[in-house]
Every structure is written in C-alpha cells, then in structure tokens.
Amino acid sequence: MTDTVRAQYEAFPYPERKPTDERKRLITGSPSLPVEMDHWLWGGARDWSQPLRALVAGGGTGDALIQLAQKLADAERPFDITYLDLSQASRRIAEKRAEVRSLRNITFVTGSLLDAANYGPFDYIDCCGVLHHLPEPQAGFDALAGALAPDGGIGLMVYAPHGRAGVYPLQDAFNTVLKDLTPEKQLKRAKRIFDRLPEAHPFKRNMRLVDHRNGDAGFYDLLLHSQDRPFTITDLVHALNAAGLDYAGSPEPxxxxxxPLVDDIPDMDxxxxxQLAEDLxxxxxxxxxxxxxxxxVMSPPLGEPDAVPHFRDIDAGALAGHVANGQGITVDTAGETFSFDIPADAATLIKRVDGRRALAEIAPSQSDRAVWSQVEAALCGAGMMHYSRLM
Ligand SMILES: C[S@@+](CC[C@H](N)C(=O)[O-])C[C@H]1O[C@@H](n2cnc3c(N)ncnc32)[C@H](O)[C@@H]1O
Structure with a gap:
C-alpha cells in the first residue's frame, strides 16, 4: 500500500459505519455468507463442527468480519477469525462493532495482507474490495494463495470496468489537480469540481454508481482513489490461475x-x-x-439427495404461496430483470425448505426431483439458494 492510500483509509475508514448501529441491524452480502461459501467451496458438505480458521484480509471497518462471525455464532459453530488491515482507524471501528455484538474469537492485526501467510494457514479468506488497490495486485493474489490451507477457499471482490464507466477519467483528472493536498482538502475541492461537471458526463449518466452519494468515504473511495485498477472476468481468472488458484464460481452465476442474449454462440471455453456475458x-x-x-474445485451438489438447501433472504412460506399462484420467480439484479417459470406444484417442495431437511426428504420422488431441478436452476442461478450442512 502506498502512503497515499494508507492516508486515505486513516482519514476516511471505508465503508462509513457507526458501531452502535450493530444494535439494530446486521449488514449482509457476498462473499462470506457461510452457506454460500460452503455451496461454492466445499460442495455443500463442510463439517462445521470443525472450527473455521478465517482471515478477513483488508477488513476495513468490518462488514465481512461481522457478518461471518455473527452468522457462525448464530449457528453455534466454532470459528477463529483474524482481521487484518493497514488502517488503524478502520480497525478501531471494526473492533468496536465486534464489541457491541459481544463477538469472540477474533484477532485484530494491523498489517499488510502481503504477510498473510505469517498468520495462517486459513480454511477461508475474505478479501473484498482490496486487491484492485494494491500497487501490484498479483502480489496480493499470490500472498492470499500462500496463506490458504490445502482444502481452503477464498471469497473475493474486485472492481470490474464496464459498470464503472465514467469513474476512471474523473479519478485521473482529480489526481492531476489535487494529488498534493491532504485527503480532507482533496475531498472538498473535488466536490466543488464535481458539481460543475456537465450532466452529460458518462459518470453522471451511469445509473449504477451511487457510492459518491453515500457519505465522504464513499465519494473518496469512488472518485479520489489514487490506486484503482479494474479487472475483467478474464483478468480475474488469469490472476487467480497465476497464483495457483482456480475460479470456483460466482454468487449470481x-x-x-x-x-439468453445470443443465439448460436460459437464453441468457447x-x-x-x-467474458462475453460481461461485455454484452x-x-x-x-x-x-x-x-x-x-x-x-468442487461443484455445488445440485440435485444430490443428501444436499441441504437454504434460502437467502426468502421466507419459504411466502415464496411457496407466490409460486402456488403460478407467478414464477422474478429477480432484479445488476440493472436487469430475470424471470423464471416455476411449476405451481413446486410450492409443496419449497415449503419444506428449512435449512435442515435434505433433498431426499424435500423431493423424494422422481417427479418431485424434476420439479425441484427448475426451482434449483432459478434460485441457485440467482444466488438465492445454497446447499450447506451449516445447521
Ligand atoms: C475499499 S476498503 C474495503 C474494506 C472491506 N474489505 C469492505 O469490503 O468493506 C479497502 C481496505 O483495504 C485495506 N488495505 C489496502 N491495502 C492493504 C494491504 N496491503 N494490506 C491490508 N489491508 C490493505 C485498506 O486499509 C482498506 O481498509
């Protein structure tokens, strides 16, 4: 991390969080939901009676740390999590959030993820929104791979270029005129410039970008970052492979x-x-x-009798009612609407999903399984259902 980037995260810990908010809500997201991790990394069959040794690399103000620790604590599963970040200001917020929730078995370390192997090996590493900010991102991928247990897995997030249209010319321009100022002064000046930009600027037209409206840390992280390199999916797969890793899947495959977008796609890997999907x-x-x-890499256990399905943020009864009325399933994500036809008789099966029953019990007959495969294609494809024996 350069001194400039460190100064940014000391001045503007990211994302902006108030520790006392932990009393009223839990922030959840991908990666690092235990059942989602299990689905993609361990074939839905991890033995959760064994402690999960996890690293949250570049943990920031603690979103992934808090989510992972709270979800495992709720499931009464053992864990030992190391939080690692270069920013002391961010660490203080993450510590306070864990304290408000009385979460134990967390070790807080101020240091670089390039030294991750010193604290491992880990069964799981979260690294969200960090690798694209390193001076040499590949060194970060390599360091995380080197800290992983042989059976371990990583959940990560890196920026992608197309949906950030308009960001990079502004980052360059702000950097050109403001780079010698303190982070606080940069922010003030950049906001003044931003207000004068034409409404037709690609950034202002990009409906997908909202972080600059979410407080100072959001504005700074999006538009004033001095080190920010987006990855196409091809770049990401290459970086993983170069670190000795394989891509195992994405939460919304x-x-x-x-x-659905192209007829007659030629043969390709x-x-x-x-990449075609990302570009289109x-x-x-x-x-x-x-x-x-x-x-x-282990595939998710789709259709396997001993697989245990979990819904994500869905009430089984409500979904069953919806499907029973012949309404199928509609998912809005990434600026697009996906619709799936689900047969009304899937409602009976959906109602049986409680995070404990396996498919053998939920869909015992051959015809049940045929119906279930449509539910699975829709909900697993949308990241709304995962297989795991967490409970
Ligand atoms: C954009 S924030 C993301 C925080 C958190 N992972 C999240 O998603 O909410 C990036 C974080 O990475 C940290 N960071 C950057 N380079 C690092 C490095 N080499 N080692 C450890 N932390 C680093 C920064 O201090 C900052 O807290």
Missing part, C-alpha cells in the same frame, strides 16, 4: 451466462463465455468470486 451486459461494477487451490 446467471449473470455470467450469455446464452468457460472463461470466454463469461456492460453493467458489472464488480466481480464477486470464490476460488480454491488448483485441482480442488
């Missing part, structure tokens, strides 16, 4: 499927297909992905 959709601001050591 349907976004990376170009087939999986990465090229995902044009909306991705980030890539969230899971990765495992080369040769160890």
């Amino acid at each position: 349907m976004l990376y499927d170009p087939t 999986v990465c090229a297909l995902m 959709r044009g909306t991705f601001k980030t890539h969230v992905a899971y990765a495992r050591p080369k040769g160890r």
Whole structure:
C-alpha cells in the first residue's frame, strides 16, 4: 500500500459505519455468507463442527468480519477469525462493532495482507474490495494463495470496468489537480469540481454508481482513489490461475451466462463465455468470486439427495404461496430483470425448505426431483439458494 492510500483509509475508514448501529441491524452480502461459501467451496458438505480458521484480509471497518462471525455464532459453530488491515482507524471501528455484538474469537492485526501467510494457514479468506488497490495486485493474489490451507477457499471482490464507466477519467483528472493536498482538502475541492461537471458526463449518466452519494468515504473511495485498477472476468481468472488458484464460481452465476442474449454462440471455453456475458451486459461494477487451490474445485451438489438447501433472504412460506399462484420467480439484479417459470406444484417442495431437511426428504420422488431441478436452476442461478450442512 502506498502512503497515499494508507492516508486515505486513516482519514476516511471505508465503508462509513457507526458501531452502535450493530444494535439494530446486521449488514449482509457476498462473499462470506457461510452457506454460500460452503455451496461454492466445499460442495455443500463442510463439517462445521470443525472450527473455521478465517482471515478477513483488508477488513476495513468490518462488514465481512461481522457478518461471518455473527452468522457462525448464530449457528453455534466454532470459528477463529483474524482481521487484518493497514488502517488503524478502520480497525478501531471494526473492533468496536465486534464489541457491541459481544463477538469472540477474533484477532485484530494491523498489517499488510502481503504477510498473510505469517498468520495462517486459513480454511477461508475474505478479501473484498482490496486487491484492485494494491500497487501490484498479483502480489496480493499470490500472498492470499500462500496463506490458504490445502482444502481452503477464498471469497473475493474486485472492481470490474464496464459498470464503472465514467469513474476512471474523473479519478485521473482529480489526481492531476489535487494529488498534493491532504485527503480532507482533496475531498472538498473535488466536490466543488464535481458539481460543475456537465450532466452529460458518462459518470453522471451511469445509473449504477451511487457510492459518491453515500457519505465522504464513499465519494473518496469512488472518485479520489489514487490506486484503482479494474479487472475483467478474464483478468480475474488469469490472476487467480497465476497464483495457483482456480475460479470456483460466482454468487449470481446467471449473470455470467450469455446464452439468453445470443443465439448460436460459437464453441468457447468457460472463461470466454463469461467474458462475453460481461461485455454484452456492460453493467458489472464488480466481480464477486470464490476460488480454491488448483485441482480442488468442487461443484455445488445440485440435485444430490443428501444436499441441504437454504434460502437467502426468502421466507419459504411466502415464496411457496407466490409460486402456488403460478407467478414464477422474478429477480432484479445488476440493472436487469430475470424471470423464471416455476411449476405451481413446486410450492409443496419449497415449503419444506428449512435449512435442515435434505433433498431426499424435500423431493423424494422422481417427479418431485424434476420439479425441484427448475426451482434449483432459478434460485441457485440467482444466488438465492445454497446447499450447506451449516445447521
Ligand atoms: C475499499 S476498503 C474495503 C474494506 C472491506 N474489505 C469492505 O469490503 O468493506 C479497502 C481496505 O483495504 C485495506 N488495505 C489496502 N491495502 C492493504 C494491504 N496491503 N494490506 C491490508 N489491508 C490493505 C485498506 O486499509 C482498506 O481498509
């Protein structure tokens, strides 16, 4: 991390969080939801009675740390999490949030993720919104891979170029005129300039960008960052491979499927297909992905009798009612609407999903399984259902 980037995160810990808000809500997201991790990294079959040794690398003000620790504590599963970040101001906020929630078994370290191996090995590493800010991102991928246990996995997020249209020319321009000022002065001056930009500026036209409206830290992180390099999905897969890792999947795999957009796609490998989807959709601001050591990727246990499904943020009864009325499933994500036809008789199966029952019990007959496969294609594709034996 350069001194400039460090100064930014000391002045504007990111994201802006108030520790006392932990009393009223839990912030959740991908990656690093335990059932989602299990689905993509361990074939939905991790033995959660074994403690999860996890690293949150570049943990910032603590979103992933708090989510992971709270979800495991709620499930009464053992864990040992190391939080690592260069910014002391961010660490203080993350510590306070953990304290408000009385979360234990967390070690806070102020240091660089390039030294991650010194604190490992880890079964799981979260690294969200960090690698694209390193002077040499590949060194970061390599360091995380080197801190992973042989059976471990990584959940990460890096910026993607197309959905950030308009950001990079502004970052360059602000950097040119403001780089010698303190972070606080840069922010003040940049906001004045921003207000004078024409409404037709690609940034102002980009409906997908909102962070600059979410407080000073958001504005700074989006528009004043001095080190920010986006990755296409191809760049990401190459960086993972160069670090000895394989891409294991993304939380919303349907976004990376170009087939609804193009007829007669020529033969191409999986990465090229995902790149085609990214280029055609044009909306991705980030890539969230899971990765495992080369040769160890396990597929999600789709349709397997002993797999245990969990819904994400869905009430099984409400969804069953919706499906029983023949309304199918509609998902709005990344600026797009995806619709799935689900047979009304799937409602009975959906109602049985409680995070404990396995498919053998939920969909016992051959015809049930045929119906279930449509539910699975829709909900797993949209990242709304995962297989795990967490409970
Ligand atoms: C954009 S914030 C993301 C914070 C958090 N991961 C999240 O998603 O909410 C980037 C964080 O990475 C940290 N960081 C940057 N380079 C680092 C490095 N080499 N080692 C550890 N932390 C680093 C910064 O201090 C900052 O807190």
